Amino acid sequence: MQRNRSLRHFCEILSHGTIHSRFLAANFSREKSSRREMSSKWPERLGKPLEVTEKLLMGPGPANCPPRVLEAAAKPLLGHLHPDFCEIMDDVKAGIKHLFQTENELTIALCASGHAAMEATLVNTLEAGEKVGIAKNGIWGERAADIASRAGINVAILEGTPGKSFSKEEIEGFLEKEKPKAFFITHGESSTGVFQNIKGIGEICKKNSCLFMVDSVAACGGVELKMDEWGIDVLYTGSQKVLSAPPGTAPISFSPRARQAIRNRETPVQSYYLDVEVLGRYWNVDAQPRFYHHTGAVTNIFALREALSFISSENLEETWKRHKICQKKLHEGLKELGLELFVENQDDRLPCVTTIKVPDGVEWNVVTALMMENDTIEMAGGLGPTAGKCWRIGLMGFNCTEKNVNKVLRSLQKALQTIGYLSK
Ligand SMILES: Cc1ncc(COP(=O)(O)O)c(C=O)c1O
Numbered sequence: 572m573q574r575n576r577s578l579r580h581f582c583e584i585l586s587h588g589t590i591h592s593r594f595l596a597a598n599f600s601r602e603k604s605s606r607r608e609m610s611s612k613w614p615e616r617l618g619k620p621l622e623v624t625e626k627l628l629m630g631p632g633p634a635n636c637p638p639r640v641l642e643a644a645a646k647p648l649l650g651h652l653h654p655d656f657c658e659i660m661d662d663v664k665a666g667i668k669h670l671f672q673t674e675n676e677l678t679i680a681l682c683a684s685g686h687a688a689m690e691a692t693l694v695n696t697l698e699a700g701e702k703v704g705i706a707k708n709g710i711w712g713e714r715a716a717d718i719a720s721r722a723g724i725n726v727a728i729l730e731g732t733p734g735k736s737f738s739k740e741e742i743e744g745f746l747e748k749e750k751p752k753a754f755f756i757t758h759g760e761s762s763t764g765v766f767q768n769i770k771g772i773g774e775i776c777k778k779n780s781c782l783f784m785v786d787s788v789a790a791c792g793g794v795e796l797k798m799d800e801w802g803i804d805v806l807y808t809g810s811q812k813v814l815s816a817p818p819g820t821a822p823i824s825f826s827p828r829a830r831q832a833i834r835n836r837e838t839p840v841q842s843y844y845l846d847v848e849v850l851g852r853y854w855n856v857d858a859q860p861r862f863y864h865h866t867g868a869v870t871n872i873f874a875l876r877e878a879l880s881f882i883s884s885e886n887l888e889e890t891w892k893r894h895k896i897c898q899k900k901l902h903e904g905l906k907e908l909g910l911e912l913f914v915e916n917q918d919d920r921l922p923c924v925t926t927i928k929v930p931d932g933v934e935w936n937v938v939t940a941l942m943m944e945n946d947t948i949e950m951a952g953g954l955g956p957t958a959g960k961c962w963r964i965g966l967m968g969f970n971c972t973e974k975n976v977n978k979v980l981r982s983l984q985k986a987l988q989t990i991g992y993l994s995k
Contacts, residue, residue: 626943627970629979630951631761631789631924633811633818634967636874640816643877644870651867659876660854660867666879667822670791670814670887671806673798677847678824679854680875682868685788685809688821690718691845692784692805695825696753696832699723704751704781706737706767709760710955711786719755722841727751733956734926736767736919739775746779752832753782753804759790762955764914764926764963766794773802782829788812788821792882792968793894793923804829810871813894813923815968816878819871823847882968890968897966897976898922904980908987913961923971926953926961933992935962941986948982 628635649656668678681687693715697703703724705716708731716726727749731737737756746754754776758767769785776783784805787796791806792813798806804826811818825833825847833840833848840846844865851857853864882890898920902912905927913926929935935952939962942948953961964979987993 624947626947626949627975627978628949629964629966629970629975630949631812631954631963631965632809632967634813634815634965634970636815636817636878637881637969640874640877640881640969644817644874646870646873648869651869652861652863656867656869656872657855657861659872663872663876663879664854666876666883667824670808670822670879670882671798671824672796672800672887673806673824673826675798675824675826677830677851677856678822679847679850679856680810680872681807681821681823681845681850682819682865682871683821683844684811684818685786685807685821686714686718687845688788688807688809688823689715689786690722690842691823691847692786692807693719693724693753693755694722694842694845695840695847696782696784696805696829697722697724698836698838701725702727702749702751704729704745704749704754706742706745706754706756707731708735708737708763708765709733709757710762711757711760711788712755713955715755715757715786733763734765734914734919735916736765739771742772743775743779746775746781750779751781753784755784755786757789758785758787758796759794759921759923761789761921761924761963762953763957764912764921764924764961765919766790766921768918769803770801776804777802782832789923790921791822792887792890793966793971794921795891798824799826810875810878812965813890813968813971814875814878814882815970816874817871819868820875822875878968894922894966894971897971897973898925900973901925901964901966901976901980904976908980908984908993913957923965923967925964925966926957927964929953929960929962930992933987933990935959937990938962938983938986941989942979942982945985946978946982948979950979950983 704727705712706729719726729745773783782804785803788809791808807823810816810820852859852862911928914920951963988995
């Protein structure tokens with residue numbers, strides 16, 4: 572009996588062994604064949620150092636960076652909590668405060684693009700089941716509504732017309748009817764080239780016990796903006812537009828009222844990465860000891876610091892004025908070429924992004940391709956409501972010069988002549 576059991580056990584080991592060696596053999600041949608299948612090699616182009624041809628980026632962003640901003644991005648790395656890096660973060664915070672004209676303590680830069688700032692705005696101040704009012708006259712209101720609904724926030728839309736801004740009366744009527752906890756509006760609708768005058772909306776929001784949230788990704792720095800004076804509770808922008816830094820950081824600020832709303836939440840912010848109160852600790856907000864929230868995008872923060880330093884060589888008022896002057900010059904030049912602007916009302920035209928109607932019979936992308944091919948100038952097509960119907964020219968920060976306006980006009984004229992729309 573005992574002997575039989577041992578024998579069976581021995582056989583099991585043997586058969587296991589057999590199975591095991593069969594398994595090993597099968598695995599080996601699979602590995603061999605997968606080694607053979609690793610026919611995929613490192614792509615040949617990766618074997619060479621990166622080469623990038625410089626282009627003049629006259630679309631709605633990113634804009635070109637001043638050389639010293641790119642040089643800052645090439646500086647040696649620092650640890651994301653090294654004291655010298657913390658000092659740079661402090662300078663960035665102070666620079667954003669001035670840019671936004673705010674004293675808000677919770678003023679930081681997200682290590683992410685404008686979309687993340689939009690999401691941070693919505694998911695910190697609002698909880699699932701609460702209501703946000705969103706002004707929609709282009710793609711950015713639509714995007715904010717998408718982000719909010721994904722977070723379970725109820726969305727009430729103030730439907731506008733692409734190419735037109737909202738009136739204070741429309742906004743007031745909407746807030747009185749919908750009674751949202753927060754109201755979101757886009758300062759510079761880069762998809763349509765609409766400028767939204769936001770002065771005065773803060774008071775309407777306050778009267779309606781509503782937080783005021785502004786997307787100024789495509790406007791901040793190029794037009795007048797005063798966060799505290801205008802009663803804005805959450806404001807954000809993107810690094811790659813007027814600031815002329817590489818894409819990837821997004822300055823954002825929360826008023827004490829917005830922070831109170833965050834403190835009153837019943838549920839934690841569902842996104843750890845975008846929880847601004849936790850993030851604030853990394854940025855030493857309220858003099859809290861620095862804390863490892865994530866590894867800061869050290870190089871991108873260097874570049875943002877340098878971009879803020881670059882922009883600080885001019886008074887903000889002068890920067891706003893320069894954008895207006897270049898806008899006027901561009902619009903006059905476009906008129907001389909016989910082209911029509913998409914935004915009819917002069918006051919609704921955003922200095923940083925101009926939308927131009929594509930004339931009947933002209934293929935928009937043939938023109939943009941010619942400009943790129945002949946002059947390495949980027950002019951963009953439309954987006955959202957203007958897709959296929961408009962071109963978009965950006966005048967942003969470092970790129971916003973009369974010389975560049977002339978370059979883009981000359982290049983556009985040549986392209987229109989090449990396709991026979993304009994005579995030579
Ligand atoms: C008004 C506006 N909001 C948000 C964004 C999104 O920014 P990002 O592309 O940096 O995520 C953009 C980008 O063009 C924009 O123009």
